[in-house]
Amino acid sequence: MKKDLFIDTNITSKFSNPQDKEYIKLTKWLLKFDEEDVENRNNYAHLVVSNKLLVEYKRSALGATSDTSIPVIIDTLQRQGRLIKKSNQEIISFKQTYFTKAVEKSLRSNNEDRDHIPLVLLSDRKYALTLDNNLKYDLEHFSGFRVRVEKRPENLPY
Numbered sequence: 001m002k003k004d005l006f007i008d009t010n011i012t013s014k015f016s017n018p019q020d021k022e023y024i025k026l027t028k029w030l031l032k033f034d035e036e037d038v039e040n041r042n043n044y045a046h047l048v049v050s051n052k053l054l055v056e057y058k059r060s061a062l063g064a065t066s067d068t069s070i071p072v073i074i075d076t077l078q079r080q081g082r083l084i085k086k087s088n089q090e091i092i093s094f095k096q097t098y099f100t101k102a103v104e105k106s107l108r109s110n111n112e113d114r115d116h117i118p119l120v121l122l123s124d125r126k127y128a129l130t131l132d133n134n135l136k137y138d139l140e141h142f143s144g145f146r147v148r149v150e151k152r153p154e155n156l157p158y
Helices: 009-015 021-031 038-043 051-060 070-079 088-098 101-106 113-122 133-140
Strands: 003-007 045-050 083-086 127-129 148-150
Touching: 003 113, 009 021, 009 051, 009 070, 021 045, 021 070, 045 051, 045 070, 045 113, 051 070, 051 113, 070 083, 083 113, 088 113, 113 133, 133 148
Parallel strands: 003 045, 003 127, 045 083, 127 148
Antiparallel strands: none
């Protein structure tokens, strides 16, 4: 099982300086990797993303120059093969299967964030960081899945 994590766009500003001590720890965990330890790649951090989320990340980080900014982290993880990118087709297929009319009616998150729900639910560990109470609610109450959603990194056993 990969040590994967979904990070919502509203968290990405926390990666730029100055970071608090818990985001420093999270950044170190995300960036720690031994290129020689290919057999144990799954023991290192992986980030779950989609094309849409990558665009959101880039938009939110315009002008970010910190070496701990989300574009730098994404670039590093991608080069190391630790970016888990779910395709548009995987997201569409998930939504066709699980987003019944009753489910859609019960969702509290906005339409933009509803494409993020499959990212978390298709991930190995189903861990997410978000400040969005509606997305958090939807993830935690999505029938048939056990999800861990937190607002702060120290609350996740990453």
